[in-house]
Amino acid sequence: MNRSASFVLVLIVAILATTSCSKKNEAAPLPKPTAFGAAIVEASGGKQVAQTGTPLPQPLVVQVNDGQGSALAGALVEFAAASGVVFDPANGITDSSGQVTTNVSLGGMAGRYQIIASTTDKSHKKIELKVEEIALGYQQNLGRVLADQYCQRCHNSESTVERVSNYDNLEVKPHSFTEGDTYNKISDADLTAVISHGGPALNKSALMPAWGGTLAKGDIPALIAYIRAVSDPPSHDAGAVYAKLGRHRVR
């Protein structure tokens, strides 16, 4: 056997190895678009909250519009996000109302996830839409459970059959927990004070009762962690934003 023969053999083995490996990573072919839009907008499903690793309660719906701003059918939309985020489906062709719907499961780390929905215009340029979703870790989720039990009847103005809101009955209106402009200005220590000693602790309404005798140890930090996680605009404690490519912070 001469040297060139063995070289060829090694080459063949190497090619076989790489092709068999790359086969695994091959994604399903993208559907062919029949139209190209001018803009992509969010129809619904942004800024939702879910536990880490679990699906968002509502699907994410995005819409592709043409140059005149009316819905466009037949355009291709692709979804992308940090690793760990699962889309079902990860791409799709817009339907007759110009929309694509996907179910999103967030990754395993608590924080904000940036989702990029993209389509291509006539000149094959990518147009992107960025949407943020929020994943709650153990502590934030415990806070959410407690907030639903004790706080949301007044702090959430939305009434449902199962939980009628008390919001409209209060003279001084409580702030919704997503109101970042309000909560981001209040320090953790002040939030702890107002939750444990009631509104008057911060010169606020006495209609906010003191919960210090009711909540267990660890409950108040959990409530604060939840408020920090869902506030909009985001609090400086909201944690990392996970985005596609690179594990660095976006913000």
Added chain:
Amino acid sequence: MKEKFNSIWQRLFGDSVRAFGVVSIVFLLSLAIAPAKNFFSEWRHYQHGYLRMIRNRSEANTLQRHFKSGIQQIWLPELGVVDRCTSCHVGLNEASLTDVASQPFRKHPAIPHKLDEFGCTVCHRGQGAATTAAEAHNSTLAWEQPILPAKYVESSCGQCHRGPLSGTPVLNQGRYLLSRYGCVHCHTVKLPDGTTMTADDDPPSLSHIADKTSREWVFAWLKDPQAYSTTATMPNFKLTDDDARDISAFLIANSTAVPGDAQAVSAKADPTGGASLYGESFCASCHAVQNAAGNMVGGNVGPELTRVGSKVKPEWLQSWLRNPRVYDPATAMPHYRFNDAQVATLSGFLQAKTDSDLLANVHLDAATPQQITHGKRLVSDYGCASCHEIAGIKKPENFAPELSRIGSKSITQLIFLPGMPHTLPDYIAGKIKQPRAFSPGLRMPQYTFTTPQIDSLTTALLALNDRATTLPPSLAVAATPESDYQPAGKAGKLMSDLACFSCHRINGHGGDMAPDLTWEGSSVQRQWLVSFLKNPNTLRPALIRRMPRFNLTDGEINDLTDYMMTVYQNPAVDRDSMPLSGYPQGQVELGKQLFYGKYSCQGCHIVDPKSDKGYIGPTLTQVGSRLTAAWIYQWMKNPQSLRPGTVEPNRAMSDDDARAVTAFLISQKGGGSKETAKK
């Protein structure tokens, strides 16, 4: 070729000095392999990365001081944990590293346990002793448990915590579903504490089904239970038309009549009064009906009634409404004590809820003996008697595989679908989602679970593993055992007849729709209880589920009231220790000020309907005629001591404040102004 080889050999080993030199170099190189491997190891690479990262941070000195180089491990012999994860996940305990997005350096999110006391693999699985990321995180030949995906991580809490926790909603939901959907009828689940999981779905007995419904309905139901009721618990067995025909033939032929359960009433129905009687009786507290918009309106304790008219026979329905305990002694439905006119009206109203499509295409010829015999065989084959009582068929033992240790099942024992990831969680979730995909011959039926429901069931099942079973008893956190409390005597009988426990909880037994009555005797005044049982009015304006009126006789009300006032007493509340009236005006005034000022109770309660709007707690306009003063006082001092978990905040009131608020509230007798006006 040979010459060339010879010349090389000569050059290397031609004389002894040369040979010695070459062999020494080879020997030295081979000695260097181990240190080199160590030097270039993955964990060292991560530790260098960590040091580079912390260099630019403001708290670099502190982090540097905490840093320990080399392989780190958490060794917990009691749990069998040797976790070297902290060799790469260096910053897990560093409070300041919460903002680090690059792994493996971020601080561990806040949890109630210390990492040094529980290690990593107890919760996250994976191979703790491994020192490379691939071996630690992925499944290897020697270690088949990869890292648990985040969505199932609550299963690990369930290894030690056997009851529900407020921080583990997914696990709680999964455990609830296992019993609510009757999984444990067929699959035995022995819990690590030695008890066996019981089902909570109450499948009806089929021994008398011909009294209740037609064979056509049974056929349609067997073919697709969700077509009759989208909320049906019964899964779809994907039966062929022939099999459904034969099973329906057998069930109808096998059914025996219950004396008195199919007697029509002679009274005339009021054709317009049905809806209001349905509403007044608060049927919707337990039963749902789909409205025109397609939304379910009502509770989920009883079956959905959207198409009930296409199901039940009129005479059966009338007997059922008259007294459901004749047909099913253990039903959760109360015995309403309707009169015949009411029975006729309500049954007429329900009978009109039909769906003409449901049975439109069902045409069954009279059953043949062969069909009945075949139907009986199918009933045993499909294990129908695992859930339903069927006369003449014994409940099969171990009908489906036991799931007591499913969370540690070896993946070599599993058969995966093509294209499915080879992990245990994926297998369990896939099996729940589409059991028959694994083999068309499987008998496990098709459920209509949503993805979050499947994930929560998988979470609950993964908690049933070897670690949970072999856990040192000192680490297990026991669940509160479900009490089987039953009141005694005449009142006890009456309470089961009225199915009080379907909604109310007493001494740890019963439902959670209505208030806990464990201390009702200390809490309320006798006169109020009597009039409430006679004509229940609502205490909470925001609630849509309310106590129905049971048309009780005075004697029955007396028996119930006497029993509750005597037996359901809290030792900490002496109801005679504080009077119901006669508090000094000054104290009442002070109480009023505290109520509206310091404690701002009007945020949740209404005392003066003109000015107060609070919607959360009960209305207090008549609280002085309802509650005892001693109860109010103790409630002000510590509501959770009387009713654990109540939303009423514990305000840590001083004795004086509590007494003043009590004096104010007890003066709210309600209706007082009206009475004086009448006089």
